[in-house]
Amino acid sequence: MNNRLNIKFLGIELNNPLMTASGCFGYGLEYKDYFNPNELGAAVLKGITMEPRNGNAGTRIAETPSGMLNSVGLENPGIEEFKKIIPSIKKELNIPLVANINGKILEEYIEIAKEVEQIDEIEMVELNISCPNVKDGGMAFGANPEMARLVTREVRKVLSKPIIVKLSPNVTNIVEIAKIVEEEGADGVALINTLLGMAIDIRRKKPILGNIMGGLSGPAVKPVALRMIYQVSQAISIPVLGMGGIASTEDAIEFMMVGASAISLGTGLFSNPILPLEIKKGLEKYCLENNIDNISEIVGAAHPDGGKAYRNRLGGK
Amino acid sequence: MFLEDVKVIENIQIADNYYLMKVEGEKMPLHSKPGQFFMLQCKDASRVLRRPISLHNVDGNILEFYYESLGKGTEEFTRLSTGETMNIQGPLGNGYDTDLSGKNIVVIGGGMGMAPIKYLIKDLKDNNDITFIAGGRNANAVKIIEKFDFENIKLKVATDDGSIGVKGNTVDVLKEILENEDKKIDIIYTCGPHPMMEAVAKVAQENNIRCQVSLEERMACGIKACVGCSILTKKGMKKVCYDGPVFESTDIVDVDVVDPNGGCNHE
Numbered sequence: 352m353n354n355r356l357n358i359k360f361l362g363i364e365l366n367n368p369l370m371t372a373s374g375c376f377g378y379g380l381e382y383k384d385y386f387n388p389n390e391l392g393a394a395v396l397k398g399i400t401m402e403p404r405n406g407n408a409g410t411r412i413a414e415t416p417s418g419m420l421n422s423v424g425l426e427n428p429g430i431e432e433f434k435k436i437i438p439s440i441k442k443e444l445n446i447p448l449v450a451n452i453n454g455k456i457l458e459e460y461i462e463i464a465k466e467v468e469q470i471d472e473i474e475m476v477e478l479n480i481s482c483p484n485v486k487d488g489g490m491a492f493g494a495n496p497e498m499a500r501l502v503t504r505e506v507r508k509v510l511s512k513p514i515i516v517k518l519s520p521n522v523t524n525i526v527e528i529a530k531i532v533e534e535e536g537a538d539g540v541a542l543i544n545t546l547l548g549m550a551i552d553i554r555r556k557k558p559i560l561g562n563i564m565g566g567l568s569g570p571a572v573k574p575v576a577l578r579m580i581y582q583v584s585q586a587i588s589i590p591v592l593g594m595g596g597i598a599s600t601e602d603a604i605e606f607m608m609v610g611a612s613a614i615s616l617g618t619g620l621f622s623n624p625i626l627p628l629e630i631k632k633g634l635e636k637y638c639l640e641n642n643i644d645n646i647s648e649i650v651g652a653a654h655p656d657g658g659k660a661y662r663n664r665l666g667g668k
Numbered sequence: 669m670f671l672e673d674v675k676v677i678e679n680i681q682i683a684d685n686y687y688l689m690k691v692e693g694e695k696m697p698l699h700s701k702p703g704q705f706f707m708l709q710c711k712d713a714s715r716v717l718r719r720p721i722s723l724h725n726v727d728g729n730i731l732e733f734y735y736e737s738l739g740k741g742t743e744e745f746t747r748l749s750t751g752e753t754m755n756i757q758g759p760l761g762n763g764y765d766t767d768l769s770g771k772n773i774v775v776i777g778g779g780m781g782m783a784p785i786k787y788l789i790k791d792l793k794d795n796n797d798i799t800f801i802a803g804g805r806n807a808n809a810v811k812i813i814e815k816f817d818f819e820n821i822k823l824k825v826a827t828d829d830g831s832i833g834v835k836g837n838t839v840d841v842l843k844e845i846l847e848n849e850d851k852k853i854d855i856i857y858t859c860g861p862h863p864m865m866e867a868v869a870k871v872a873q874e875n876n877i878r879c880q881v882s883l884e885e886r887m888a889c890g891i892k893a894c895v896g897c898s899i900l901t902k903k904g905m906k907k908v909c910y911d912g913p914v915f916e917s918t919d920i921v922d923v924d925v926v927d928p929n930g931g932c933n934h935e
Contacts, residue, residue: 377893384669384891397895405898405905412886412896414741417714419888426895426905569716598713621888622709622716624671624757 355638356631358392358647359667360590360613361513361538363447363474365392367634368607368646369627372568372594372617373398373451373477373517374423379440385624389446390631395615396440398451398479401463403429409561413550418571418596419618420548422562425453425482430466437472447474451517453482457502460492464506476512477592478503478537481519481544482566493519493528493544500531507536515592517541520572520579529583538668541592541615542583543576569618570596577609584610584651588664598626600633607646608653610661669760669891670695673753677730679746683808685737686780687746688815690730696758697726702788703763703882703914706733707890709755710741718757719745720887720909722783722859725790731756734783734812760890764788764857764880764914769795771854774845776838776868778803778860782812784882788857793821799845800824803838803860807831839867846875853877869917879917883908 356367370393376382379394388394406426413420427433433450441448450473454460460478467473480493480502492498503516516532518525520543529540545566550559558564576595584591593611597603598619606614619626634646643649650665651658674691682688696706700723707718719741725732737743748754766788773796777785782802792798798821804810805828813825825833826841834841838860846853853875858868859882872879885897885908892910899906901919906912 375889375894377891377895381889381891381893385671405900406895408900410886411898412717412888412894414715414717417716419716421888421894421896423895423898426898570714598716618716618888621890621894622713622718624891 368613372615375617395449413559418569420565422565441472503535581609700759701763704759706758781860
């Protein structure tokens with residue numbers, strides 16, 4: 352039964368295509384009171400930097416219609432502490448762990464990539480060049496095609512583990528950037544990161560977020576995510592990790608049909624902490640009812656050619 | 669740390685925008701401690717975040733929530749009728765330290781800060797001497813205390829407009845107690861508007877009295893997965909949802925009277 356959901360993603364066998372969105376799932380164990388995290392395909396852990404970061408001051412969360420803004424600003428304990436906690440996390444999780452790495456400058460990306468290369472428990476790396484909440488680095492790399500090229504190239508040189516480059520939707524042409532990171536050796540792309548947005552407290556006549564702007568996530572961004580994955584997957588030959596407002600089985604299927612090989616759950620976990628279990632069951636039922644032997648058959652199904660060309664290009668990647 | 673569909677058995681307006689909701693649960697009431705909170709799910713799916721609501725009281729298998737209708741989510745809660753179900757998550761966070769006996773305790777609640785106080789007093793009053801200072805803008809803001817059990821505790825009420833109790837604020841009442849009563853206060857518990865808690869913490873610190881404060885932050889996950897409610901404390905970054913919401917006042921940077929400029933120097 353379960354093998355209908357088994358997939359190969361960047362050469363790694365996953366129980367199913369369900370992953371978590373970095374920054375929404377802590378360091379892998381926070382949700383274990385609600386569901387067994389080993390039910391996931393893989394866990395993408397909260398973003399890390401070389402040095403510990405306190406993140407942004409003031410209010411970091413604002414709910415918006417069908418979505419939310421966050422301006423956490425990459426608060427994290429730093430790579431040294433990360434290395435200390437990873438073995439105990441791996442003891443409880445037998446699914447692949449994905450580290451999300453960040454830097455302010457190119458050298459920092461290279462440095463942290465070298466560190467993560469040495470951590471046996473980490474099987475894949477999400478290279479975050481799209482965080483909208485840090486002043487330097489972050490999105491600056493993802494928004495500039497040549498910076499995206501450079502950081503991917505340099506990180507590739509020091510990392511043998513599969514690299515997923517997380518792309519920013521806050522760009523004019525996301526297809527161009529996806530093609531560039533593919534050229535530079537990315538094994539996959541993750542999209543979309545959050546959309547830069549704002550909310551105002553009319554009583555205080557001020558932005559709600561302490562950092563003024565923040566990243567929009569949740570069902571509100573889903574149509575944008577679908578459109579971008581649809582465009583990107585038709586232009587590249589590497590897998591897409593799709594995310595952006597997935598809150599139901601139907602949403603998950605839509606993401607796969609526009610071209611995502613695997614999907615990440617983020618904001619949807621907050622209101623429904625057992626969402627991964629529901630979607631997993633829903634996808635199994637969907638496969639059964641539609642005579643689908645393996646869920647990967649629907650990747651790109653909404654492309655003009657039904658996804659044949661893209662699935663051929665992926666060739667089981 | 670459970671998810672449970674609980675049944676609303678009462679949901680009434682106390683005064684103005686203040687409401688009291690009672691729900692019936694199974695696992696949760698057994699595990700809930702004073703000062704903890706729950707994440708209440710909205711029915712309208714366009715509200716993607718649960719609302720963190722402080723635990724007001726536990727009575728058998730019934731949980732009580734005293735809440736203010738402030739935005740669209742809490743406004744939705746006011747429309748829940750008896751018999752309807754609601755999905756709640758909890759109990760969450762670190763509550764007040766109530767493992768005490770034989771102590772002289774002052775409990776200070778201000779306005780909506782009355783939310784965790786009922787259960788706190790209930791938990792403490794059999795083994796300790798309690799003085800409860802209730803404060804608010806006006807009589808409506810403290811009306812909820814009519815439903816508290818005050819047997820064996822001293823009650824003092826202060827309102828800004830003097831519509832009930834003395835005209836003034838809770839901090840003045842606390843100072844008066846310190847001046848006029850010989851018996852040393854062992855611990856102060858407080859919940860209320862930030863400036864009030866800050867002033868209470870300052871008085872506590874000046875008099876070498878332990879003080880626990882209950883903080884409030886916007887939250888997304890409620891279980892330290894999103895890091896949305898982090899605050900800078902003297903012990904580093906702490907999550908209000910997990911390390912709090914109750915903290916020792918001396919751990920909180922912005923109520924530190926020794927270093928008044930030590931506020932949130934986030935990166």
